[in-house]
Structures are given as C-alpha cells and as structure tokens.
Amino acid sequence: xxxxxxxxxxxxxxxxxxxxxxxxxxxxxxxxxxxxxxxxxxxxxxxxxxxxxxxxxxxxxxxxxxxxxxxxxxxxxxxxxxxxxxxxxxxxxxxxxxxxxxxxxxxxxxxxxxxxxxxxxxxxxxxxxxxxxxxxxxxxxxxxxxxxxxxxxxxxxxxxxxxxxxxxxxxxxxxxxxxxxxxxxxxxxxxxxxxxxxxxxxxxxxxxxxxxxxxxxxxxxxxxxxxxxxxxxxxxxxxxxxxxxxxxxxxxxxxxxxxxxxxxxxxxxxxxxxxxxxxxxxxxxxxxxxxxxxxxxxxxxxxxxxxxxxxxxxxxxxxxxxxxxxxxxxxxxxxxxxxxxxxxxxxxxxxx
Amino acid sequence: xxxxxxxxxxxxxxxxxxxxxxxxxxxxxxxxxxxxxxxxxxxxxxxxxxxxxxxxxxxxxxxxxxxxxxxxxxxxxxxxxxxxxxxxxxxxxxxxxxxxxxxxxxxxxxxxxxxxxxxxxxxxxxxxxxxxxxxxxxxxxxxxxxxxxxxxxxxxxxxxxxxxxxxxxxxxxxxxxxxxxxxxxxxxxxxxxxxxxxxxxxxxxxxxxxxxxxxxxxxxxxxxxxxxxxxxxxxxxxxxxxxxxxxxxxxxxxxxxxxxxxxxxxxxxxxxxxxxxxxxxxxxxxxxxxxxxxxxxxxxxxxxxxxxxxxxxxxxxxxxxxxxxxxxxxxxxxxxxxxxxxxxxxxxxxxxxxxxxxxxxxxxxxxxxxxxxxxxxxxxxxxxxxxxxxxxxxxxxxxxxxxxxxxxxxxxxxxxxxxxxxxxxxxxxxxxxxxxxxxxxxxxxxxxxxxxxxxxxxxxxxxxxxxxxxxxxxxxxxxxxxxxxxxxxxxxxxxxxxxxxxxxxxxxxxxxxxxxxxxxxxxxxxxxxxxxxxxxxxxxxxxxxxxxxxxxxxxxxxxxxxxxxxxxxxxxxxxxxxxxxx
Numbered sequence: 001x002x003x004x005x006x007x008x009x010x011x012x013x014x015x016x017x018x019x020x021x022x023x024x025x026x027x028x029x030x031x032x033x034x035x036x037x038x039x040x041x042x043x044x045x046x047x048x049x050x051x052x053x054x055x056x057x058x059x060x061x062x063x064x065x066x067x068x069x070x071x072x073x074x075x076x077x078x079x080x081x082x083x084x085x086x087x088x089x090x091x092x093x094x095x096x097x098x099x100x101x102x103x104x105x106x107x108x109x110x111x112x113x114x115x116x117x118x119x120x121x122x123x124x125x126x127x128x129x130x131x132x133x134x135x136x137x138x139x140x141x142x143x144x145x146x147x148x149x150x151x152x153x154x155x156x157x158x159x160x161x162x163x164x165x166x167x168x169x170x171x172x173x174x175x176x177x178x179x180x181x182x183x184x185x186x187x188x189x190x191x192x193x194x195x196x197x198x199x200x201x202x203x204x205x206x207x208x209x210x211x212x213x214x215x216x217x218x219x220x221x222x223x224x225x226x227x228x229x230x231x232x233x234x235x236x237x238x239x240x241x242x243x244x245x246x247x248x249x250x251x252x253x254x255x256x257x258x259x260x261x262x263x264x265x266x267x268x269x270x271x272x273x274x275x276x277x278x279x280x281x282x283x284x285x286x287x288x289x290x291x292x293x294x295x296x297x298x299x300x301x302x303x304x305x306x307x308x309x310x311x312x313x314x315x316x317x318x319x320x321x322x323x324x325x326x327x328x329x330x331x332x333x334x335x336x337x338x339x340x341x342x343x344x345x346x347x348x349x350x351x352x
Numbered sequence: 353x354x355x356x357x358x359x360x361x362x363x364x365x366x367x368x369x370x371x372x373x374x375x376x377x378x379x380x381x382x383x384x385x386x387x388x389x390x391x392x393x394x395x396x397x398x399x400x401x402x403x404x405x406x407x408x409x410x411x412x413x414x415x416x417x418x419x420x421x422x423x424x425x426x427x428x429x430x431x432x433x434x435x436x437x438x439x440x441x442x443x444x445x446x447x448x449x450x451x452x453x454x455x456x457x458x459x460x461x462x463x464x465x466x467x468x469x470x471x472x473x474x475x476x477x478x479x480x481x482x483x484x485x486x487x488x489x490x491x492x493x494x495x496x497x498x499x500x501x502x503x504x505x506x507x508x509x510x511x512x513x514x515x516x517x518x519x520x521x522x523x524x525x526x527x528x529x530x531x532x533x534x535x536x537x538x539x540x541x542x543x544x545x546x547x548x549x550x551x552x553x554x555x556x557x558x559x560x561x562x563x564x565x566x567x568x569x570x571x572x573x574x575x576x577x578x579x580x581x582x583x584x585x586x587x588x589x590x591x592x593x594x595x596x597x598x599x600x601x602x603x604x605x606x607x608x609x610x611x612x613x614x615x616x617x618x619x620x621x622x623x624x625x626x627x628x629x630x631x632x633x634x635x636x637x638x639x640x641x642x643x644x645x646x647x648x649x650x651x652x653x654x655x656x657x658x659x660x661x662x663x664x665x666x667x668x669x670x671x672x673x674x675x676x677x678x679x680x681x682x683x684x685x686x687x688x689x690x691x692x693x694x695x696x697x698x699x700x701x702x703x704x705x706x707x708x709x710x711x712x713x714x715x716x717x718x719x720x721x722x723x724x725x726x727x728x729x730x731x732x733x734x735x736x737x738x739x740x741x742x743x744x745x746x747x748x749x750x751x752x753x754x755x756x757x758x759x760x761x762x763x764x765x766x767x768x769x770x771x772x773x774x775x776x777x778x779x780x781x782x783x784x785x786x787x788x789x790x791x792x793x794x795x796x797x798x799x800x801x802x803x804x805x806x807x808x809x810x811x812x813x814x815x816x817x818x819x820x821x822x823x824x825x826x827x828x829x830x831x832x833x834x835x836x837x838x839x840x841x842x843x844x845x846x847x848x849x850x851x852x853x854x855x856x857x858x859x860x861x862x863x864x865x866x867x868x869x870x871x872x873x874x875x876x877x878x879x880x881x882x883x884x885x886x887x888x889x890x891x892x893x894x895x896x897x898x899x900x901x902x903x904x905x906x907x908x909x910x911x912x913x914x915x916x917x918x919x920x921x922x923x924x925x926x927x928x929x930x931x932x933x934x
Contacts, residue, residue: 070504077505103506104577105528121418122506122578123597131596190634195641202643300630302599310415310598310629315802 024339028332033092035328036321040091043317045084054080077102078116091116091321115322120314125322129304133326135205136303139295140288142219143226148281151231155238156270159246170235177232186225186298193221203299222299226292230284234277241273248272275342282338283331290327393671393908393915395448397929401913406932407623408912412648413632415598420581421565422500423507427828428650430565431921434928435603435624436586437568438614440474440493440547441559443920445616445928451918452730452832454559457616458488458569458587462559469554469874474562476545481608482571483586490547492569494539495527499575500566502526502536506577511830513561519552528577554872556879560831563920589619600627620914620931633657640666642909645932650924651675652904658716661907669909673923674728675902677828678721679712679779681767682855683895686812687821689765694757696894699822700738702750704786709743709900711782712775716905721898724838724887728919731834731883737891750790762791765821768809771798776824779899783822794822811850812857823855826902832920834883835871842890843867856895863889 047057058075075081078101079090090099094114100107103122110117115125154174158167193199203221206214245251246269254264293305304323311319388398416429421437424430434442434457442457444450456462459474466472480488500507501515503526515521519538527535540548549558561567574585582595589611590603603624611619626648630638636657638644647653653661661670681699689695705720712718720743722736740746754760769780777798784794797820799808808814809823829837840846844859863886870882890896904923908915913931917923 070508073505102528104503104579105572105575106577108576108579117578121581121597122508123581128597131599187633190637195637198641202638297631300627300634302629306629307598 039324116318119316132304142223146227147231151234154235158239159242174232174235177228182294245273282334286331286334289330398915399913408621408645408932410626410648411630411635411644415628417509421568423509427922431927433565435590436588438587439567440562447916469556470551472549472558479613483591488569489544490541495572496570498527517551519550639907671906673917676922677902679826679900681897682823692757694753698750698753702790704745705743708782711778718900718903721901726901729832731880733884764793767794767822769824770801810852
C-alpha cells in the first residue's frame with residue numbers, strides 16, 4: 001500500500017528489485033561457472049587422475065588408424081598437451097570470444113560461444129546445439145501448457161469434490177499417469193494414431209517460424225504423452241495444496257464475508273496453493289528442456305536430450321559438455337524466473 | 353479390493369489397445385511387396401520398374417560416421433554415396449551373384465595392371481562433370497584419395513588401404529600439411545583423364561579398392577576438410593539440396609549428370625531423402641505401413657518386429673540375406689591347452705553349433721557356419737572339415753581328441769564375449785553348456801565392445817596374462833573377396849600389440865605365403881580358388897571355430913521398386929537401383 005502512495009518508497013522498491021535481479025543473475029552466472037568446472041573436471045581431470053594420458057584422449061579424435069604422428073598433431077591442435085587448468089581457461093575463453101582450429105586445408109574460426117569440436121564428426125558443437133534447442137524447447141513449452149492447464153484444473157476439481165467419484169477417477173488416472181513410463185504411453189499413442197488410425201502421417205518437427213499450425217499439430221502426440229506424465233503429478237500436488245488451503249481460517253472468513261465461491265476458490269484458495277506449484281514448475285520445465293530423452297527418442301525428435309545420448313554413446317566429450325552446460329543454463333534460468341514470479345503471486349515474498 | 357478390480361479393468365483396456373496395435377491392420381488381404389515372394393530380392397529384382405519420378409525415402413536409427421565419401425567406413429554409406437559420388441569402379445547394380453561383379457564407373461574400363469600387379473592405370477570417362485559444371489579430372493580423384501587416407505586430423509573415419517598399399521604412403525603427410533604441387537608421388541596424373549597408382553607390393557584386388565567411396569573425386573578448391581560434408585560436390589545423378597548434420601539430408605537431381613557417361617545408374621527417382629536417428633521401432637513400423645522406402649542401415653528389422661514379419665502377410669515382403677559376416681570363436685594358440693591342436697580339435701568336434709544358433713535367435717539370425725568365409729564373398733568354397741550330423745557335435749570324436757591332447761577328462765578355460773552384444777553373450781552361454789558335455793569347463797568373461805580390441809581381446813599380452821583361451825569374434829570384409837576378408841584376421845602380419853584382429857595369433861608361414869602369393873596373382877579365377885584353399889588351411893589348423901553366417905531380415909515396403917539385395921554391400925538393398933512408386 002505504501003508504495004502506491006509514496007514515490008520515494010516506489011523508487012526504493014524498484015532499486016530493491018533491480019538489485020535483487022542483478023544479484024540473482026550474478027549468482028546464476030557463478031553457478032554456471034561451477035557447473036562447467038565440475039563437468040570439465042569429470043571429463044578432463046578425473047580420467048587423468050585415473051591414469052589416462054593426453055595421448056589416449058587424442059587417439060579418440062584420430063579414429064581407427066591412429067599413428068603417433070597424427071596423435072601428436074591432434075594433441076597440439078586441441079591443446080590437450082597443456083595442463084588441465086589451462087585447457088579449462090581456454091574452454092571458457094572459447095565460450096566468450098571463440099577459438100581457432102585446423103580441421104582441413106585452412107584454419108577455421110569457431111565463433112563464440114565455442115563449445116569446441118565434436119570428437120567424431122569434427123564439426124563445431126554450438127551450431128548443432130543451436131539447431132536442437134528449439135526442438136527441445138518446443139517440446140517442453142507445449143507439454144508444459146497442457147500439463148499446467150489439465151493438471152491444475154483436475155487438481156482443483158478433485159479437491160473441491162473430495163471423495164466423490166470424479167475425485168476418485170481423476171486421482172486414479174493421475175496415479176496411472178505418474179506410473180506409466182513415456183516409452184509406454186508414447187508407443188501406444190504412436191501405434192494408435194500414426195499406424196492404426198493414421199490421424200498423423202508422421203511425427204516431424206516443423207519449426208515454429210515456418211508454420212506455427214504445423215508446428216503444433218506435429219508436436220501434439222509428444223506433448224500429450226509428456227504432459228500426461230506431468231499433469232498427473234501436478235493434479236496430485238494441486239489437490240493436496242488446495243485441500244490444505246481450503247481448510248484455512250481465512251477461507252472461512254472469505255466465505256463469511258459473502259464472497260462468491262468462485263472468488264473464494266480462485267482468488268484466495270488457488271493463488272496460495274499455486275505457490276509451491278510454480279516453484280516445482282520452474283524446476284521441471286528447466287530440467288525438461290535438456291532431459292526429455294525418452295520422449296525425444298520415442299518420437300524420433302532431434303532435441304538436445306537425444307543428442308546427448310548419442311554423444312555419450314560415442315564418447316564425444318565436447319558435445320556432452322555442451323549439452324550439460326545448455327541444460328544447466330535452462331535450469332538456472334527457469335529458477336531465476338520462478339523466483340521473480342514468486343513475488344508477484346505471493347505477497348509474503350519480499351525481494352530480500 | 354476395489355482398487356485392484358479397477359486396476360485389472362484398466363490393464364485389460366491397455367492390453368486390448370496394445371493387441372490392436374500389434375495386429376497392425378489385420379484383415380487386409382493385400383499381397384504386399386508387389387510381385388515379391390519371400391526372399392525374392394535375393395536373386396531377382398522385385399517390383400521391377402522403369403518409371404521415372406517419385407521420392408525414395410530412407411530412414412536410419414543411427415547416424416552415419418559421415419556422408420562425406422572421403423570420411424566414411426560404413427557399408428551403407430559406401431552403397432548410398434554412389435548416388436552423389438562416382439568412384440573409379442563400382443559394383444554392378446544387379447541381382448544375386450552378379451552384384452558382386454566389379455564394373456567401371458568413373459573410369460572407362462577396369463584397371464590396367466602391370467604384370468607384377470604393382471602398377472594400376474585407369475582412364476577416366478570423358479564428359480563427367482561436378483554439379484557446378486566443372487569437368488572432373490584425374491587430379492580430383494588423386495586429391496580425394498590424398499585427403500581421405502592421409503589427413504586423419506580432419507577425416508579420420510575411413511579405411512586407409514591406399515595409405516598402406518601405395519608407395520611412400522607411410523611418409524606422405526597429407527594435402528593439408530604437404531602443400532607441394534605434386535602431392536603423393538605414387539599417384540601419377542600424366543593427363544587430365546589418366547591416373548596411375550604405384551604400389552609397394554603386388555595387389556591384384558586393386559579394382560575392389562577402386563570401388564571405395566574414397567575414389568569419388570573432390571575438387572581441391574572446394575574442399576573444406578571436416579566441413580566438406582556440408583557442401584559435397586556431386587558427380588552422380590543426385591546432389592544435396594539440404595544437409596543437416598546428424599539429422600538428415602535431401603537429394604535432388606544433379607543437372608550436370610549426363611546419363612550418356614554413366615552406364616550403371618538408371619536414376620529413376622526425382623528425389624531421395626534420408627532421416628537419421630529415427631527410433632528403430634518407428635523405422636520398422638514405417639516400413640510395415642509403407643511410409644518409408646528402406647532402412648538405410650540395411651541390417652534388418654528389430655527383434656521385436658521379427659515375429660510380425662516371419663509369418664503372415666508380411667512374410668512375402670521379407671528377404672533373409674547373408675550379411676557378409678561370420679561369427680566365430682578364436683582359439684588362442686598361445687594360451688594352453690589350445691597350443692595343442694588336439695585340444696582345438698576337441699572343441700571343433702564337440703561343439704553343438706545348432707544349439708548355439710538357436711540360443712542366438714535361430715534362423716533369422718543366420719545359418720550354421722562351417723567355413724570362415726561367408727557364402728556371399730568371392731572365393732567362398734563350401735566344405736566342412738568337422739562335419740557332424742545336424743551340426744550337433746560328435747562327443748565320441750571330441751573325447752578321442754581330448755585323449756590325444758593329454759586331457760582325457762577335459763579342461764577349464766575362459767571365453768570372452770562383448771557385454772553389450774546380447775547375441776554374443778547368448779552364444780558364449782550356449783557354447784559353455786555344449787562343451788560341458790565333453791568335460792570342458794568354461795568361465796565367461798565379458799568386456800565392453802568399444803574397447804574389446806584396443807584393451808582386451810586384441811591385446812596379446814592381456815590375453816596371455818588372463819589366459820583367455822576362447823575369444824568371441826565376428827568379422828565382415830571391407831571388400832567382398834577372400835583377401836578382403838581373410839588378410840586382417842589370419843595373416844601373421846595382422847598380429848599387433850593392441851587393436852589387432854588376428855585373435856588366434858595365427859602366424860602360419862604356409863598361410864601367410866598363400867595369401868601373399870594369391871594377392872599377387874593377376875589371374876582372377878586362380879585367385880578366387882586360392883581363397884577357398886586358404887580357408888581350408890585355417891580350418892585344418894583348427895584355431896577358428898566358425899559358428900554362424902550372419903543374416904539380415906530385411907523388409908521391403910510395397911511402394912519400393914527395383915528392390916534387390918547386393919552382396920557387395922553386406923547384404924543390404926542396392927541403393928543405386930532402389931526406386932519408389934510414391
């Protein structure tokens with residue numbers, strides 16, 4: 001209330017928000033640095049401690065016909081002969097300003113953010129990630145919308161109709177959703193709607209920028225199967241939250257004031273029940289962008305999750321590093337957003 | 353109680369929907385596969401057509417090592433790359449045995465050899481152009497071989513046979529480092545249409561090496577090393593319209609391709625698409641529902657799809673082809689008691705190969721093998737040195753050999769298998785059960801496939817120290833002749849401190865000499881005969897126990913036209929011929 005009346009307080013408030021955002025952004029960057037350091041250490045330091053030499057690492061780059069000469073050349077080209085801390089520094093530098101490599105007749109510049117080159121294909125990592133992030137992001141966004149709407153609605157209805165058949169049925173479906181793995185629901189949907197009753201001819205990724213309608217249409221099945229899993233969880237969470245909130249004293253007060261039931265539920269009940277949901281949603285969404293491996297595999301979508309599985313199979317460390325960092329970035333980013341949104345929906349939270 | 357009943361209800365609903373999915377459009381009496389019958393594409397061209405147009409769509413559950421003809425080892429890419437890369441020679445796009453025949457492609461004729469088989473000369477056809485209209489010259493072929501064999505810092509995937517066989521190949525640094533105008537001296541280009549290869553040893557199979565995608569010309573000015581894959585310059589009937597690393601590609605007609613210069617390509621489809629990293633089950637389902645033309649990998653359907661296609665309406669659309677590979681057990685000659693030939697023979701006689709095949713998945717997986725060379729390789733000769741009824745083994749003969757070996761009650765040994773290859777683990781378990789009957793007790797040790805040769809089975813010192821007597825092994829040839837198959841696995845020269853493939857450590861001067869003599873012989877018929885004889889010598893030595901000739905269970909959709917299995921490319925379909933009615 002004070003902020004609306006007092007301009008000085010409003011300015012103070014804005015400064016506080018700005019400082020809070022800045023602090024959180026810096027914290028996020030620091031966190032990413034730590035993640036990159038840990039990941040780098042796992043791949044490039046731990047093997048060395050375990051006795052692996054730079055030569056062995058370089059051999060993976062050279063392929064089947066490794067001779068000492070080409071191993072030495074690759075070692076030099078990639079800087080594997082340098083101490084690990086220096087390699088890490090170069091990696092960070094590459095992220096910011098890019099790096100130069102020679103994989104052909106001429107040296108090529110790997111522009112920032114340079115995650116290095118794939119061990120296997122000798123192609124830059126970042127453009128590959130750049131192509132795949134929209135796929136994973138699209139998958140996560142659509143699924144998130146569906147699961148939020150259906151999950152929260154089901155949860156609210158269940159809570160308000162506690163113990164009635166609709167509650168029982170929806171909670172049973174929710175239980176099924178939580179228990180059924182994506183490779184099961186996904187395959188069933190594929191079998192039914194692509195092969196049995198071909199509503200969809202195939203499941204392809206069509207870029208949003210190319211044709212938004214096609215984009216949504218083609219992602220519908222992956223969205224639904226992914227959302228089924230999550231909406232079940234969200235329905236249960238919402239139900240529990242709503243049950244607790246609706247038994248609070250202030251709800252009784254609100255009802256006593258003569259507010260309509262809709263207002264009581266939506267404005268007083270749901271708003272407060274939503275707070276923990278938003279927190280979890282931020283985490284889930286951020287994590288999902290980098291880890292929807294099963295959905296991407298079942299529906300043959302070329303997202304970063306599926307890409308990381310391939311990279312791990314190929315022992316392609318630069319790609320694994322790249323995916324890890326991108327995935328971490330999304331998690332950190334989403335958490336940051338959640339923290340900011342938090343204050344907006346829950347007046348109890350202050351920017352301190 | 354209530355919950356349980358509800359669960360049962362839901363379970364049955366799910367089971368019903370699964371069942372419906374599994375039945376896959378039952379009741380449709382469509383014959384399927386056009387005029388095809390089961391295995392029809394093994395020896396004939398199924399759905400023969402001369403109609404131009406349509407799109408051939410390939411899908412693959414994995415990614416290629418590279419579509420760059422100079423940076424690939426994969427058999428299916430060798431087959432596929434012929435759509436956009438013309439090599440000096442190639443395999444005839446034809447059904448059955450004819451498909452193993454080497455024919456000139458970019459060259460006018462097969463290689464002209466010097467009498468000692470050390471110098472090979474090819475003359476290029478006139479009028480062949482790159483997609484940008486630039487004429488192809490012999491220098492482009494030379495450059496392609498230089499970059500593919502001598503620049504592992506950028507292109508590390510392909511084989512390096514040219515490097516091994518060309519004179520001075522061990523010294524040359526590759527075109528990215530050696531910027532001299534003449535490059536590798538042992539490939540001469542006296543004029544724009546002539547190319548001469550000078551080898552350091554007689555090598556009569558050179559026309560086979562010339563089929564490798566590495567001889568597809570690359571213009572030096574357009575080479576960008578590892579990135580060339582994103583802008584491949586086509587010489588074939590198709591060129592890249594788009595290429596997305598790790599995801600797929602679309603090929604359209606190359607207007608500069610002149611059919612008059614190309615007797616082997618019909619180039620019927622207007623467009624060819626390929627998609628990578630498609631879920632393997634989806635690939636199969638798309639083949640079954642005729643949404644895709646072929647599985648590019650060409651290794652056959654997934655185990656879970658097999659029951660669906662082995663009988664019923666899809667059976668007529670399947671081809672069970674030889675994959676050009678033999679699964680065998682290497683008995684290490686340096687690990688007791690296999691240093692004694694009688695102990696080796698005891699295994700040869702005692703093993704119930706039929707039970708091993710059954711354990712590995714039965715007839716869809718392959719046939720019982722009696723020779724090292726598989727039937728689809730030039731030089732295969734049918735024989736069975738240790739013939740037993742129904743391949744079930746002969747306990748009496750095995751016991752007699754054990755007695756001669758001085759181990760009448762049997763012995764104990766260790767057998768290896770690759771842990772991530774379920775069929776190989778099943779094989780080891782079946783061998784263990786079978787040999788127990790003659791008193792040979794086997795302990796199975798599993799190793800990861802990725803490091804099997806570099807760290808374990810391919811490292812003699814490790815094998816000796818850990819007394820690994822029986823080593824699981826599977827081998828397919830890089831080119832389909834006896835030499836291409838045998839040289840890397842039975843020649844004493846192939847024993848290496850690590851990463852070797854001669855797991856028996858077989859170093860028999862007679863076998864080594866027979867290999868050297870035969871590969872120096874320019875008489876093709878005599879050479880072919882020799883491979884079978886060498887195979888017999890190896891079996892007489894008893895250090896190789898052939899188990900199965902591997903097979904692929906291929907599925908051809910109804911819309912696929914001109915479908916035939918090529919034995920030259922590991923028993924997959926011939927992608928030069930493949931068309932589509934869609």
